[in-house]
Amino acid sequence: MRLRVSVPLALVALLALCPSLLAAQYTGWGDTGWVYASKRECCNGAIALAYEDSEARCLLAGGLPRGMSGMRRGSCKWDWTTDASGTQLYRCYSEAGIPCR
Amino acid sequence: MREPTGPPGRFAAAPVWLTLLALAMLSACLAPRCAPDPRGMSGFLDDYSRLCEGHPEQPSLVYRNPEADWTAYNRILFEPVTIWRSGKGSLDSIAEEDLQRLAAEFHTAVRSRIEGIYHLVDEPAPGVMRIRLGITDARQSDPVLDVFTFDVPPAHSVRGEQSLSAGMQALTAAAAIEGEITDSVTGELLAAGVDRRRKRREITSWEDLRAALDRWASWLAGRLEQTRTGQQPAQATER
Numbered sequence: 109m110r111l112r113v114s115v116p117l118a119l120v121a122l123l124a125l126c127p128s129l130l131a132a133q134y135t136g137w138g139d140t141g142w143v144y145a146s147k148r149e150c151c152n153g154a155i156a157l158a159y160e161d162s163e164a165r166c167l168l169a170g171g172l173p174r175g176m177s178g179m180r181r182g183s184c185k186w187d188w189t190t191d192a193s194g195t196q197l198y199r200c201y202s203e204a205g206i207p208c209r
Numbered sequence: 210m211r212e213p214t215g216p217p218g219r220f221a222a223a224p225v226w227l228t229l230l231a232l233a234m235l236s237a238c239l240a241p242r243c244a245p246d247p248r249g250m251s252g253f254l255d256d257y258s259r260l261c262e263g264h265p266e267q268p269s270l271v272y273r274n275p276e277a278d279w280t281a282y283n284r285i286l287f288e289p290v291t292i293w294r295s296g297k298g299s300l301d302s303i304a305e306e307d308l309q310r311l312a313a314e315f316h317t318a319v320r321s322r323i324e325g326i327y328h329l330v331d332e333p334a335p336g337v338m339r340i341r342l343g344i345t346d347a348r349q350s351d352p353v354l355d356v357f358t359f360d361v362p363p364a365h366s367v368r369g370e371q372s373l374s375a376g377m378q379a380l381t382a383a384a385a386i387e388g389e390i391t392d393s394v395t396g397e398l399l400a401a402g403v404d405r406r407r408k409r410r411e412i413t414s415w416e417d418l419r420a421a422l423d424r425w426a427s428w429l430a431g432r433l434e435q436t437r438t439g440q441q442p443a444q445a446t447e448r
Contacts, residue, residue, distance in 0.1 A: 147252040147349075148291075148341075151356055178289065178360030179309065183297045185353045203297075 133205040134169060136162030138182075142189070142197045151184035154202035158182050166208035175206035245270060251293055251347035251354075253387045254401055268402035269385075277399040279436040284337045285327040286393050289360035290316045291343040294380065295351035302376035310415070311377070312359035315344065318422040322430035326437070333393035342388040346380060372414050381412050386425060 138157025140150055159180065163173040182204030189197050243261035250257045263271040290312040294300050300308060319342065320329065330337055347354050373381065389401040404425070412418050 146255040148255070148343075151354070152358070155356055155358075178362065180356070180358040181300070181305070181308075182356055183353055184356050185297075 132169070132171065132208045134162050134165035134208055135203055135205045136160065136165060138200075138202040138204070140198070140200045142199045144195065144197055147186060147198055150186060150198035150200040151202070152180075154184055154200035155180050155182040155204050158202040158204035159206060162205045166206070169208065171208035173206050174209050180204070248348065248350040250349055250403070251343075251345040251385070251387065252349045253291070253293055253343040253345050253347070254389050254403070256398065256401070259398075260401060260403065263402070268404035270403040272398070272401045274397070274399050277397075279399070282336055282338045282437075283327060284330045284334070285323060286330055286333060286337050286339045287320060287323070288339065288341045289358050292357040293343055293345040293347045294355050295347040295353070296355065297353040298355065300355040300357055303374065303380060307374060307377050308357045309359050311344065311418070312357070313361045314415070314419050315342065315422050316359075316361040318419070318426035319429060322426040323433060326430060326434050335394055337393040338399065339391045339393040340388065342386065344384050345387050346384045373412065373418065378413060381418060
């Protein structure tokens with residue numbers, strides 16, 4: 109009887125002390141489409157979209173997004189082309205994930 | 210006694226032409242080289258075509274808008290520091306808290322130096338300059354990069370001194386500081402630069418890194434003060 113009670117208690121204590129054991133991360137993807145923007149703005153836009161996607165996947169899985177406010181981290185892949193007037197356009201793709209608990 | 214005369218015609222003129230040619234070559238060598246190959250640049254700045262090689266006391270590549278009216282600005286919008294590195298997962302070798310700390314150290318160094326000269330604001334408005342700074346180790350020709358941006362909270366504090374991790378040492382050894390100053394309303398480029406470390410002092414600790422970033426921030430603040438007042442900054446601003 110004592111063992112039956114202490115095992116769940118130990119598990120609860122372990123999870124309370126190590127919340128990272130409950131953390132997961134759902135990768136999100138972002139695609140800006142073709143935009144008249146600098147590469148920096150294009151990449152920032154793609155990463156923002158990837159963050160939104162990651163948050164949505166976390167919520168869909170029943171979790172709560174726990175991204176640190178003001179911090180963004182992700183990859184950025186890009187294509188570029190020029191329009192008829194010679195102006196440069198970028199298209200950026202990003203992968204990013206935020207912690208989900 | 211007659212003075213000896215040199216050979217007439219083209220032989221006599223040859224030294225003059227040679228001198229002119231040498232002078233032309235010398236001036237070409239001394240003139241700053243402009244418009245660096247964009248493939249070797251990171252792409253963090255909007256436009257590299259106007260950059261020219263800087264003097265020893267300037268960034269490696271620099272542009273300053275000759276039409277800019279610096280006296281029209283009295284406030285600064287300082288954007289969050291960004292770290293760019295070529296390759297997917299290229300920042301994975303560095304702990305997230307170290308990336309945060311690097312961004313925070315840089316942000317704090319610049320902020321503390323410029324807030325004595327300009328009022329810092331959060332929104333674009335007339336009379337506000339926008340400053341964007343990035344720590345970059347990337348090339349436009351590389352197809353993917355890792356991006357880290359940290360909008361440092363005002364009360365954020367960083368830990369005390371300790372050695373830099375191997376990953377952080379590699380980043381700081383290879384990285385450049387890139388930045389641009391624009392009009393926050395019109396987007397007009399006022400100045401831009403790419404600064405690759407010419408004096409390769411070894412950076413092995415956070416204390417070294419903080420000192421290097423502070424020297425750079427001090428230099429930036431000095432130049433801003435100079436553009437506003439037309440006076441040389443009072444304190445030394447060697448980078």
